Amino acid sequence: MTTQQLLDERYGRRRSRTRRVVGWVIVGVIASALVVALGWSTVARTLNAVDVVGTGYDVADERTVTVVFQITAPPGAPVACALEAQDEEHGVVGWRIVEYPAADAHERAFTETIPTLALATTGLVNSCWVP
CATH class of the missing domain: 2.60.40 (Immunoglobulin-like)
Structure with a gap:
């Protein structure tokens, strides 16, 4: 057993699987929003292009x-x-x-x-x- 595992067991800390999943979902949502915003700004700029x-x-x-x-x-x-x-x-x-x-x-x-x-x-x- 590693030192980190011993300390986690001693103090009752657990790495929650759901917490990691929620973190990755939040990162995915933010990344998707940024891609959509970049796409819209590109389209909006070309609509009035001359x-x-x-x-x-x-x-x-x-x-x-x-x-x-x-x-x-x-x-x-x-x-x-x-x-x-x-x-x-x-x-x-x-x-x-x-x-x-x-x-x-x-x-x-x-x-x-x-x-x-x-x-x-x-x-x-x-x-x-x-x-």
């Missing part, structure tokens, strides 16, 4: 860039997009925020003009979001 694809740009002149892009957004939600024009050193020479009202379509295409301070070499969509 994807954007830049399909082209045109440097019209020294002070104007036109950007063509397509967004995929939740139907019935307004969308805002940040557009920018950059020079050859990737410095921002033009910036514009555009807002679009809610629409029933899941995908929409837009063409926007960005005023610039200097000659731009590219135009792009920085990001889009549901406000």
Whole structure:
């Protein structure tokens, strides 16, 4: 007999099987709740996600860039997009925020003009979001 068993027998301590089972059940319930919470947060974040694809740009002149892009957004939600024009050193020479009202379509295409301070070499969509 080990020392621990002798002490447990002497002082009437017993390791209860039901206590261990209850402990593991509690750990299992907490782990399951955490998995469900993580799954829901992932789903909730993607429900309002907006994807954007830049399909082209045109440097019209020294002070104007036109950007063509397509967004995929939740139907019935307004969308805002940040557009920018950059020079050859990737410095921002033009910036514009555009807002679009809610629409029933899941995908929409837009063409926007960005005023610039200097000659731009590219135009792009920085990001889009549901406000």
